[in-house]
Amino acid sequence: MAIAREQVYFTAFLLLLSLSELASSKSATEDPIPAEWPHQFHALMFMNRTGNLQKLDLWYDWSNGRNFNIIQNQLDHVVTYDLEWNNGTSFIYTLDPSHPTCQVIHVEVGILRPNWLDGATYLGQQRVDNFLCNVWEKVDFIWYYEDVLTRRPVKWIFYSGYTAHVMTFEVGAVLEDPNWQAPVYCFSENEKENNSPILRPAVPGGVLGSLMRGISARETM
Template sequence: MASAREQIYFLAIVLLFSHSKLMLSNAAITGEPIPAEWPHQFHALMFMNQSGTLQKLDLWYDWPNGRNFNIIQNQLDHLVTYDLEWNNGTSFVYTLDPSEPTCQVLHVEVGILRPNWLHGATYLGQQHVGNFLCNVWEKVDFIVYYEDVLTRRPVKWVFYTGYTAHVMTFEVGAVLEDPNWQAPVYCFSENGKENNSPILRHAVPGGSLGSLMRGITVWETM
C-alpha cells in the first residue's frame, strides 16, 4: 500500500500534468501567431510618410557584421542622408553633398536591433493593408508592426510619432558591399564629431527611421 507521502507525490504529479495540459489547450485555442525573426541579412526598399512628407528609404540590415544602414531621400530633393549604425552603439549620420558635406556622430548605449527584436510583442489580431492580410503586433507602445500572413514578410510599420513605413521590396540575403559601409573621412575629424547640425530632423521631421529604431532598442533595455 502506498504511503501518504507517495500518494501526495502522485497527486502533485497528476495536478501538474493536468495544469500543463490545460495551458497547452489554452495556447492551442488562442493560436496567437509569433512574428517572424528578421533575416540576418536583407535589403528593403521603403516609402515613408509623416504628415504628408514623403521619402524613399533603402534599409540594409547586416546582423552578422553588426551594422545597419538607412539611405534616405526626401521627395523631389536631391540631397541624400546616410544613417549608418554599428553594433558598438556608434552611428554616423552624414551627407555627401560636395558643396556642404555634413556629419553627425551619435553614441548610444545599445547597438542595432537584434533579429528577434519583436519577441514579446503584443498580438493585436489581423488587418488588411491594401491587398495584404496581415498579422499585427505592438511593441512597447513604440511601433505597430504588420506582417503578411502568407509570406511572413513585413508590410507596414507605424511608429508612435505617426511616422509610417511601407515596405515595397524585401530581399532576403541581399548584402551591400563593404566599401559602401565606410563613413566619409570628415566624420572622424573633431569638427565632424562636434557637428550638432540637426540633419536627422532635416531628413525626416520627427526623426529618421534609424533614430526611431534606435529608440526601440533603448526601450528594450529600460
C-alpha cells in the same frame, strides 16, 4: 480474441484522434508570433511623415553588426546616410559636394536584434495595403504589420505617426563592404559628436534610425 484486439486498436485510434484535435485546437487559439528578421536583408520602403514622403533603402546586416538607412526626401537631390554599428556608434551624413555634413552619435545600444519583436502584443488581423496581415504592438512605440501568408513585413507605424510601407524585401541581400565606410570628414576633430540623442534626428532624414534606436533603448529600460 480478434474482436478484442480490434477494439483495442479502435480505442487507440480514437485516443490519438482526440489528442490530435486537442493539439490543433490549442494551436488555433494561441496567438501567432512575428517572424524573426533575417540576419541579412535589403528592403526598399516608402516613408510618410505627416505628408512628407521619403524613399528609404534599409540594409540590415546583423551578421556583421551593422545597419544602413539611405534616405531621400521627395523631389530632393540630397541623400542622407544613416550608418549604424552594433557598438552604439552611428554616422549620419550627406555626400553633397556643395555642403557635406556629418554627425557622429554614440548610444548605449546597438542595432536591433533579429528577434527584437519578441514580447510584442498581438492585436489580431487587419487588411493593409491589400495584404491580410497579423498585427503586433511593441512597447507602445511601434505597430508592426506582417503578411499572413509570406510572413514578410508589410508596414510599420511608429508612435509619432511616421509610417513605413515595405515595397521590396530581399532576404540575404548584402551591401558590399566599401559602401559601409563613412566619409573621412566624419572623423574630423571639428565634427560635432552627440551622446545618446536617441529620439532626435541629427540631420534631416535621419528619423528612422533614431526611432529604431529608440526601440532598442526602451527594451533595455
